[in-house]
Amino acid sequence: xxxxxxxxxxxxxxxxxxxxxxxxxxxxxxxxxxxxxxxxxxxxxxxxxxxxxxxxxxxxxxxxxxxxxxxxxxxxxxxxxxxxxxxxxxxxxxxxxxxxxxxxxxxxxxxxxxxxxxxxxxxxxxxxxxxxxxxxxxxxxxxxxxxxxxxxxxxxxxxxxxxxxxxxxxxxxxxxxxxxxxxxxxxxxxxxxxxxxxxxxxxxxxxxxxxxxxxxxxxxxxxxxxxxxxxxxxxxxxxxxxxxxxxxxxxxxxxxxxxxxxxxxxxxxxxxxxxxxxxxxxxxxxxxxxxxxxxxxxxxxxx
Amino acid sequence: xxxxxxxxxxxxxxxxxxxxxxxxxxxxxxxxxxxxxxxxxxxxxxxxxxxxxxxxxxxxxxxxxxxxxxxxxxxxxxxxxxxxxxxxxxxxxxxxxxxxxxxxxxxxxxxxxxxxxxxxxxxxxxxxxxxxxxxxxxxxxxxxxxxxxxxxxxxxxxxxxxxxxxxxxxxxxxxxxxxxxxxxxxxxxxxxxxxxxxxxxxxxxxxxxxxxxxxxxxxxxxxxxxxxxxxxxxxxxxxxxxxxxxxxxxxxxxxxxxxxxxxxxxxxxxxxxxxxxxxxxxxxxxxxxxxxxxxxxxxxxxxxxx
Amino acid sequence: xxxxxxxxxxxxxxxxxxxxxxxxxxxxxxxxxxxxxxxxxxxxxxxxxxxxxxxxxxxxxxxxxxxxxxxxxxxxxxxxxxxxxxxxxxxxxxxxxxxxxxxxxxxxxxxxxxxxxxxxxxxxxxxxxxxxxxxxxxxxxxxxxxxxxxxxxxxxxxxxxxxxxxxxxxxxxxxxxxxxxxxxxxxxxxxxxxxxxxxxxxxxxxxxxxxxxxxxxxxxxxxxxxxxxxxxxxxxxxxxxxxxxxxxxxxxxxxxxxxxxxxxxxxxxxxxxxxxxxxxxxxxxxxxxxxxxxxxxxxxxxxxxxxxxxxxxxxxxxxxxxxxxxxxxxxxxxxxxxxxxxxxxxxxxxxxxxxxxx
Numbered sequence: 001x002x003x004x005x006x007x008x009x010x011x012x013x014x015x016x017x018x019x020x021x022x023x024x025x026x027x028x029x030x031x032x033x034x035x036x037x038x039x040x041x042x043x044x045x046x047x048x049x050x051x052x053x054x055x056x057x058x059x060x061x062x063x064x065x066x067x068x069x070x071x072x073x074x075x076x077x078x079x080x081x082x083x084x085x086x087x088x089x090x091x092x093x094x095x096x097x098x099x100x101x102x103x104x105x106x107x108x109x110x111x112x113x114x115x116x117x118x119x120x121x122x123x124x125x126x127x128x129x130x131x132x133x134x135x136x137x138x139x140x141x142x143x144x145x146x147x148x149x150x151x152x153x154x155x156x157x158x159x160x161x162x163x164x165x166x167x168x169x170x171x172x173x174x175x176x177x178x179x180x181x182x183x184x185x186x187x188x189x190x191x192x193x194x195x196x197x198x199x200x201x202x203x204x205x206x207x208x209x210x211x212x213x214x215x216x217x218x219x220x221x222x223x224x225x226x227x228x229x230x231x232x233x234x235x236x237x238x239x240x241x242x243x244x245x246x247x248x249x250x251x252x253x254x255x256x257x258x259x260x261x262x263x264x265x266x267x268x269x270x271x272x273x274x275x276x277x278x279x280x281x282x283x284x285x286x287x288x289x290x291x292x293x294x295x296x297x298x299x300x301x302x303x
Numbered sequence: 304x305x306x307x308x309x310x311x312x313x314x315x316x317x318x319x320x321x322x323x324x325x326x327x328x329x330x331x332x333x334x335x336x337x338x339x340x341x342x343x344x345x346x347x348x349x350x351x352x353x354x355x356x357x358x359x360x361x362x363x364x365x366x367x368x369x370x371x372x373x374x375x376x377x378x379x380x381x382x383x384x385x386x387x388x389x390x391x392x393x394x395x396x397x398x399x400x401x402x403x404x405x406x407x408x409x410x411x412x413x414x415x416x417x418x419x420x421x422x423x424x425x426x427x428x429x430x431x432x433x434x435x436x437x438x439x440x441x442x443x444x445x446x447x448x449x450x451x452x453x454x455x456x457x458x459x460x461x462x463x464x465x466x467x468x469x470x471x472x473x474x475x476x477x478x479x480x481x482x483x484x485x486x487x488x489x490x491x492x493x494x495x496x497x498x499x500x501x502x503x504x505x506x507x508x509x510x511x512x513x514x515x516x517x518x519x520x521x522x523x524x525x526x527x528x529x530x531x532x533x534x535x536x537x538x539x540x541x542x543x544x545x546x547x548x549x550x551x552x553x554x555x556x557x558x559x560x561x562x563x564x565x566x567x568x569x570x571x572x573x574x575x576x577x578x579x580x581x582x583x584x585x586x587x588x589x590x591x592x593x594x595x596x597x598x599x600x601x602x603x604x605x606x607x608x609x
Numbered sequence: 610x611x612x613x614x615x616x617x618x619x620x621x622x623x624x625x626x627x628x629x630x631x632x633x634x635x636x637x638x639x640x641x642x643x644x645x646x647x648x649x650x651x652x653x654x655x656x657x658x659x660x661x662x663x664x665x666x667x668x669x670x671x672x673x674x675x676x677x678x679x680x681x682x683x684x685x686x687x688x689x690x691x692x693x694x695x696x697x698x699x700x701x702x703x704x705x706x707x708x709x710x711x712x713x714x715x716x717x718x719x720x721x722x723x724x725x726x727x728x729x730x731x732x733x734x735x736x737x738x739x740x741x742x743x744x745x746x747x748x749x750x751x752x753x754x755x756x757x758x759x760x761x762x763x764x765x766x767x768x769x770x771x772x773x774x775x776x777x778x779x780x781x782x783x784x785x786x787x788x789x790x791x792x793x794x795x796x797x798x799x800x801x802x803x804x805x806x807x808x809x810x811x812x813x814x815x816x817x818x819x820x821x822x823x824x825x826x827x828x829x830x831x832x833x834x835x836x837x838x839x840x841x842x843x844x845x846x847x848x849x850x851x852x853x854x855x856x857x858x859x860x861x862x863x864x865x866x867x868x869x870x871x872x873x874x875x876x877x878x879x880x881x882x883x884x885x886x887x888x889x890x891x892x893x894x895x896x897x898x899x900x901x902x903x904x905x906x907x908x909x910x911x912x913x914x915x916x917x918x919x920x921x922x923x924x925x926x927x928x929x930x931x932x933x934x935x936x937x938x939x940x941x942x943x944x945x946x947x948x949x950x951x952x953x954x955x956x957x958x959x960x961x962x963x964x965x966x967x
Contacts, residue, residue: 020511021430025438028423028486031479032438036445039456046455055459099343105336114599115592116344119351122591122598124540126557127584130564131350134357134573135370145369175347183599195694195767198661199752203708203759204682213707217698228447235449239542243561260451265547270455277451288447321677323619323666 040281047278051270064275074276077254083166084173084255085234091174092230093223096181101211103182104189114186118179125176129243132172133159162252165245169253173240177233181226188222189215228291235284256280358382358578365573381574385582389575391554391562398579401559405539405586407470408555412477413534417527419478420485425515427486428493429501439486446483454547461548468550476544481537485530492526493519529601532594536587556583611670612637612796613658613763618667620650620657627653628820630667640789640797644807644843645817651800652767654817658798659765660684672762682708684763687756691768693748695740695755702736705755719758726757729791730784746777753788766799770806778806786810804844808832816840833955838964841892841957847921850893850931853961856883865891865958869927870905875953882967889967892957895921895934900941904950910941924949 050060068074099117103110120128135141136159143156158168192215200210238257245253256276263273353370359377360368368375387397394400427435457476461467466475496519504514545555554562560583564576591598613635620628628650635641643651656662658669660681668677676684696704702723709719727733730750740748749769756764766785770778786809789797801807807814808828816823816831816839824836828844835841841849854867856874863880865872872891874880883889908924908931915921915937922933924947931949941947958967 018430018432018511021426022432024422024426024511025432025435027419028442028482029438031482032441032445034460035453035457035479036441036448039453039460040448042456043452055455095343098339102336102339102343107336107340111595113340113344115595116347118599119588119591120347121602122536122587123584124542124557124587126540126542126561127580130560130576130580131354133564134577135350135353137573140365140573141370145371148369175350179347180602183602187599193692193694195690195692196696198656198659198681199688199690199694199696199755201661201681202659202686202688203711203755204680205707205711209711214696214698232447235447236543239557242542243565246565257449257451261454261543261547264455273451274455277449277455280449281452284447284449288444292444320668321675322668323677324663325678 043274044278044281046270047275049271051274053268053270055270060271064271065279068272068275068279071272073251073254074256074259076251077256077259080166080253081234081237081255084170084237085231087167087170088173088177088234089227089230091170092177092181093226095174095178096226097185099178099182100185100189103186114183117182120176121179121183123176125173125239126243128172128176129240129245132168132175133244136168159245160249162249165249165253169240169244172244173233173237176240177230180229184222184226184229185219188219192218224291228288231287235280354577354581357574358385358581360574362570362572362574381572381578382582384572385563385575385579389563389572389579390567391559392566398556398559398563398582401554401556402582404549404553404559405545405556408473408477408545408549408553409535409538411470412474412481412538413531415474416478416481416485416534417530420482420530421489421520421523421527422515423482423486424489424491424493425519426511428490429498429514429519430511439490442483442486446487450480450543454543458547468548468553470549470553473544473549473553473555476548477538477541480544481534484533488530488533489523489526492523496522528594528597532590532597533601535590536598539586611635612639612672613798614668614670615654615658616668616670618654618657618669619665620653620662621665626665628657631820631822632667633815633822633825635796635798637796638794640786640799640810640812642799642801642807642811642814643817644801644804644811644814645823646802646843649817650820651802651817653820655765655767655798655800658763659686659688682712685761686763686765687759687761688765688767689749689752689756689769691771693740693745693752693772695748695752697740700737700739701732701743701751701754704740704751705758708755709758722758722760723754726754729757729788730754745773746781749773749781750784753785757788762796764795764797766797766801768801769799771801771803782806782809805846808844814844816843818843834966835892835957836966838890838892838959841959841966845894847895847932847934849957850895850898852891852893852929852931854889854891856885856887856889858883858885865889867891867929869907869929872905872951872956873953874958875956879958879967888961890959890961892959893931893951894955895932897952897955898931898933899950899952900933900935900939900947901950902948904948906948908947908949910943910945910947913941913943 045057046055047064048060048062049056049058050063103113103117107113136156137143138157138160141156143152146152146154146156158164158171196214197210200214236257237255238261241247241253241255241258247254247258257280260273260277260280263269263276349371356372356374357365357370358381359379360374361376361378361380364375385397386399388395389397391398391401426432427439458467461472466472500518501514504518509518539555540557541555542557542561545558549555549558560579563579564571611634613633615631615633617630617632618628619626619630631654633654643654645651653662657664658671660669660676660679664677668675670676671684671686681688696707699707705723705726706719709722723736724733727736730753732747732750732754735743735747735751740751743751749772752769769785770781773781785797785799789795789810799806799810808831811828813825813827814831815825818839824831824840826834831840831844835844838851842851852865852867852870854865854870857864857866858880861873863874863883865874874883905926908926911923911925911930913920913922918937920935920937920939920941922935922941924931924933933949935941959965960967
C-alpha cells in the first residue's frame with residue numbers, strides 16, 4: 001500500500017456534479033459505507049456485548065475490556081507486538097538505508113544487488129516464516145552446521161526458546177522487509193539533483209557528511225512513507241507468526257492479530273475478540289492521527 | 304651530448320607528470336562497500352539456497368547433513384511428492400489443489416479490483432461528485448486499519464447471503480481490501496495527466512464513459528501493469544482472507560502450504576516442506592524477476608511523490 | 610601564463626569518445642564563454658576542468674599547476690550550476706559556509722567571507738532563509754555567493770541563467786559582468802547556449818559544435834569574421850541570411866549568382882580564390898541590408914514585424930527569402946515591391962561544400 005496522494009484535478013476545477021461519475025463511484029461508496037464504516041462500527045458494538053459463539057446485542061459496558069486487560073495471553077501479545085514493531089521498523093530502516101546508500105556508490109552489478117535485496121519482499125510471510133523456521137531448526141538447521149564445525153556452544157534455539165522467539169521473528173521479518181526500505185530510499189537518492197553532489201565535490205564535502213547533513217533530511221518524507229508502510233505491516237502481523245512459531249513456544253510469540261483470530265474462530269469468544277480488535281483499531285488510530293493531520297489537514301489548510 | 308641528456312630528462316619528467324586518467328587505486332573504502340554489499344547479498348540469498356538444497360535431498364541426508372551443502376544424490380522425489388501427494392490435513396492430494404485454487408481466486412480478483420480501482424480513480428480525479436473527497440479519505444484510512452476489525456462482521460454478512468466459504472466470497476474480499484491501494488494508484492496516475500487533455504475531450508463532447516474508454520484508458524497501460532504486478536503478488540501471497548473466507552474446498556496455496564508443513568503428524572519431511580515452499584513462492588518470484596523495475600515502480604508509486 | 614590550460618584533452622563515456630584531443634588556453638582574468646547547442650560537449654569540457662569528470666587523455670593545468678589528478682576541491686575553482694544545487698535544508702548562511710567549515714577554516718574568517726560575499730551580491734537580508742523560501746533569482750545569487758566565498762582563482766558557470774525568466778536573466782547577466790570587473794584577476798569560464806549571453810559577457814568566445822571548437826575569438830571577431838557557416842548562423846540575432854549559388858566570372862567581373870539574386874564580388878583577394886562555377890553561399894546579416902535604388906530588384910515584402918526601434922521585414926523573391934532589419938521609421942507594407950540593397954563590403958562568402966569561410 002502506498003500513501004502519498006497528489007491533489008486530484010477535481011479539486012482544482014469547479015464543475016457541476018455529474019451523474020455518470022456518481023454512478024461509477026457507487027461500488028466504492030458501498031464498500032466504504034458497508035465495510036469500512038459499517039463493519040468497524042459493528043465490531044466496536046460487539047465489543048460491548050457478552051457474545052461468545054454467536055453474536056448477542058446485549059450491553060455489558062467495558063466488561064470485555066477489563067477481562068482483556070486481565071488476560072495474560074493478551075498482555076503477552078501486546079508486549080510482543082511492541083517489541084517486534086520497534087525492532088522491525090528500526091532494523092528495516094537502518095539496514096535498508098545502508099543498503100540504499102551502498103548501492104548508490106556507483107557499484108558494478110548494481111541491478112543484481114538490487115534484485116537480490118528486494119526479492120524476499122515479493123514472497124509471502126508464510127513462505128518467509130517456513131524458511132526461517134527450517135534454518136533455525138534447533139537440531140537439523142544452522143545448529144547442526146555449527147555443531148559439525150565444533151561451534152556447538154553457540155545455541156541457535158531461538159524458535160523454541162521463549163526468551164528468543166520474538167527476535168527470530170524480527171530476523172525473518174527484517175529479511176523480508178529491508179529491501180522495501182532500500183527500494184523506497186534508493187528512489188529518493190536517485191531523485192537528488194546530481195548538481196548537488198557536484199557542488200559538494202567542489203566544496204570538498206566528504207560523502208558521509210553529505211549523507212548525514214544534506215541527503216538524510218531530504219529523504220525525510222520517504223522515511224516517513226517507509227515507516228507507515230512497515231507500521232501497517234506490524235499491526236497486521238499474523239501470517240508470519242502462524243507459519244513460523246504458531247504463537248509458541250507456549251504463548252511466548254502470540255500477537256494481537258492472532259489473539260483476535262483465535263478467539264473469533266477457535267475459542268468462540270466474540271466479545272473478547274472484538275474488544276481486542278477495537279483496541280488494535282484505537283492504537284492504530286492514535287499512531288496514525290498525527291501523520292494524517294500533518295499530511296492532509298495541515299497541508300489542506302495551507303493550500 | 305649535453306643536449307641529448309637534457310632532452311631525455313625532460314621526457315622522463317613529462318611522463319611522470321599527471322596526464323590522462325587518474326590511476327585507479329583500490330581504496331579500503333571501496334573494498335568496504337563491496338564487502339558490505341556482498342555479505343548482505345549472502346544474507347538475503349542464504350534462505351533461497353537452503354530451500355533449494357533441502358528440497359533436493361533425501362531425508363537421510365538431511366538428518367546427517369549440513370543445510371548449506373549441495374545434495375549428494377539430488378532427487379526430484381520431494382518435489383513430486385509436494386505437488387501431488389503431500390497431506391494437507393486429512394486429504395493427501397498435494398499442493399496442486401491449492402495451486403489451482405489460487406489461480407481461480409487470482410484471476411477474477413485481479414481483474415475486478417483493477418477495473419473498480421481504475422474507474423474510481425478516474426471519477427475521483429477528473430469529475431466532481433458530492434462527497435467524493437470524504438469517501439476517498441475514508442477509503443485511505445481504511446487501508447491502515449487492521450483487517451481483524453472487519454473480519455467478523457464480514458463473515459456474518461457473507462453467511463447471511465449464503466456466499467460464505469466460496470470462491471466468490473474470497474474474490475469479493477480481495478476486491479474490497481484491494482480498493483484503497485488500487486484507487487490511490489490510479490488517482491495519482493491520473494492526477495499526473497494534463498487536465499487539458501480531459502478538457503479537450505469534454506469540449507469535443509465526450510461523456511464520462513467515452514472519455515474513459517477512448518482517452519484515459521488507452522493512456523493507462525503503465526499503471527495497469529504496475530497494478531497487475533501488485534495485485535498478483537499481493538493476492539497470491541494472501542493467507543488471512545483465503546483461510547477465513549475461501550472455505551475448505553477452495554483454500555489457496557499459501558494456506559495449504561502452511562497445513563502441509565505445520566500440521567504434519569509424526570516426523571516432518573523437511574525436503575517435501577521446502578519443495579512445497581518454493582512451489583508456493585514460484586508465482587510471485589517469477590513475477591518479480593520478470594517485471595524487474597516495474598515491481599519497484601509499484602512500491603514507489605505514490606511513495607516517491609510523498 | 611595561462612590561468613587555465615586544457616592540453617590535448619580527450620574525454621570518453623565508456624567506449625564513446627565525447628571530446629577528442631581538445632586544447633584551450635584561458636588567460637588570467639579572462640571571461641571566456643563556451644557557446645554551442647546542447648550536446649556539443651561544452652558542459653563536458655567544463656566538468657572536466659572542474660575535475661567532476663575524469664579525462665581519458667591529456668592534461669589540465671590551472672594556475673600553472675597540473676591538476677589532472679587533483680580532486681575538485683583542490684583545484685582552486687568554484688562552480689555555479691544551472692539548477693542552483695543549493696543544499697536544501699540549510700540556511701543561506703549554512704550553504705555558503707559549509708565548504709569552508711569542512712576545510713576547517715576558523716569561524717571568524719568564515720563569517721567574514723560570508724559577510725563580504727553577501728554584501729557584494731546584496732543578499733544580506735536572505736542569510737537566515739532556506740532555499741525553498743527564495744525565488745529563482747535569489748537562489749542563483751546565493752549559489753554565486755557560495756562560489757564567491759571559496760576565493761577561487763577560477764569561476765566555472767554551467768548555464769547559470771537558463772532556469773530563470775527573461776527579465777531576471779538580463780539582471781543577473783549584468784550582475785555577473787559587474788562581479789567579474791570587481792574581482793579583477795578572477796578567471797571565469799562560462800557555459801551557455803544563448804549567444805546573447807555569450808556576446809555580452811565574454812572577452813573571448815569558443816563556439817562549439819559536434820564536440821569541437823569551431824572558432825575561438827572575441828565577440829567582434831565572431832560577428833564580423835565567422836569562420837564557417839555554423840558560427841555565422843549561430844552568432845548574431847536575428848540570424849544571418851544565407852543564399853546558395855555559384856561563383857561566375859563574367860564581363861562585369863566576379864559575381865555571386867543564385868536563381869533569383871546576382872551580386873558582385875567586390876574583394877579582388879576573394880575573387881582570386883574562387884573558381885568559375887564553384888558552389889558558394891553568400892551570408893548577409895539582416896542589419897546590413899537596406900531598401901534602396903541600387904541592389905536586387907524584384908523582392909516583395911512578405912511579413913513585417915515591428916519591434917518599435919526596428920522593423921524586421923521578410924522579403925521574398927522566387928524561392929529566396931531575406932530578413933531585413935530596418936529602422937523603425939521606415940514604413941513598408943506586406944505585398945509592397947522593394948529593391949534590397951546589401952552592404953557589399955560586409956558580405957560573407959562560404960564554400961558551400963566545406964562550409965568554411967572564403
